[in-house]
Amino acid sequence: QVQLVQSGAEVKKPGASVKVSCKASQYTFTRYYIHWVRQAPGQGLEWMGVINPNGGSTSYTQKFQGRVTMTRDTSTSTVYMEVSSLRSEDTAVYYCAREITAPYDWFDPWGQGTLVIVSS
Amino acid sequence: SSELTQDPAVSVALGQTVRITCQGDSLRSYYGSWYKQKPGQAPVVVIYGNTNRPSGIPDRFSGSISGNTASLTITGAQAEDEADYYCNSRDSSGNHRVFGGGTKLTVL
Numbered sequence: 142q143v144q145l146v147q148s149g150a151e152v153k154k155p156g157a158s159v160k161v162s163c164k165a166s167q168y169t170f171t172r173y174y175i176h177w178v179r180q181a182p183g184q185g186l187e188w189m190g191v192i193n194p195n196g197g198s199t200s201y202t203q204k205f206q207g208r209v210t211m212t213r214d215t216s217t218s219t220v221y222m223e224v225s226s227l228r229s230e231d232t233a234v235y236y237c238a239r240e241i242t243a244p245y246d247w248f249d250p251w252g253q254g255t256l257v258i259v260s261s
Numbered sequence: 262s263s264e265l266t267q268d269p270a271v272s273v274a275l276g277q278t279v280r281i282t283c284q285g286d287s288l289r290s291y292y293g294s295w296y297k298q299k300p301g302q303a304p305v306v307v308i309y310g311n312t313n314r315p316s317g318i319p320d321r322f323s324g325s326i327s328g329n330t331a332s333l334t335i336t337g338a339q340a341e342d343e344a345d346y347y348c349n350s351r352d353s354s355g356n357h358r359v360f361g362g363g364t365k366l367t368v369l
Contacts, residue, residue: 176358185363186296186304186347202357236303245310246351246358247294251303 143167145175145237145252152258153227160223161255163237170218171195174240176248177211177222179233187233191240192220227259264352265361272367273338281364283331283348291351293331295324298345298363307346308333335366343368 148162163175177189190201192211199211210223224231235255238248265285273279283293293311296304306315308324311331321336331350335342348361 178360185345186298186349186360188349188358188360191358200356238304241309245292245294245313246349247292247306247309248296248304248349249306249309249315251305254303 143239143250145239145250147235147237147252147255150256150258152260154261155228155259157227157259158223158225159227159257160221161235161237161257163220163222163252165218165220165239168239170215174242175211175213175220176238176240177209178236178238178248178251180236180254181230181233184233186236189222189235194220224257227257229259231257232259233257264359265348265350267346267348267361267364269362270365270367272369273335274369275340276337278334278336279338279366281333281335281346281366283333283361284329285350285359285361286329287350287353287355287359288326288329288331291355293324293326293348293350295331295333296347296349297342298347304347338366338368340368342366 144166146164151159171194176191192199194213213220237252295308297307298304307322311326312324323334325332345363347363352359
């Protein structure tokens with residue numbers, strides 16, 4: 142079945158960077174956009190941005206502009222999301238999700254989530 | 262602040278019907294979807310395109326839209342429906358996505 146498998150949990154110090162991976166399987170990787178969503182402890186879902194695996198174009202919400210970079214590797218069907226200049230407020234579970242469009246916009250499936258802890 | 266507004270918490274008696282709403286101007290122009298999330302798990306879509314139910318989702322889940330308000334209705338709520346529910350759509354520019362703040366559903 143269609144699956145997104147994310148990399149494991151990370152613990153980082155403030156000011157460092159973290160790179161989370163999301164490996165897709167059982168579908169044509171370049172046909173579907175991948176979105177990143179994060180969830181701080183006890184909080185709601187927050188949309189971060191999207192990457193088009195076909196060409197690599199990206200769009201980020203303003204909050205993360207300049208601090209988040211999304212890339213992809215078509216040879217391994219993997220999308221990466223890097224957050225730089227980490228601060229404690231970036232402690233969250235980060236999810237990738239495949240976008241289904243034409244004509245509707247929805248996310249399915251989601252990755253299992255990657256916990257990133259930022260602590261000194 | 263979110264461009265999609267949800268009530269923070271709703272409760273329903275076992276077997277009764279509950280409606281969870283999501284309000285936002287972008288819903289007049291773009292489709293909404295609903296996601297169910299249980300503690301420690303990734304979200305799962307329960308409604309897409311305002312009214313469509315993916316395969317595998319029980320038919321007690323239904324969606325509707327009226328003006329700028331999308332609704333998720335659970336008819337005959339079960340204990341396993343207790344979860345957080347989030348709506349999602351595009352923002353007012355149409356370029357980005359936005360989630361509602363989420364509604365915690367308690368089944369009594």
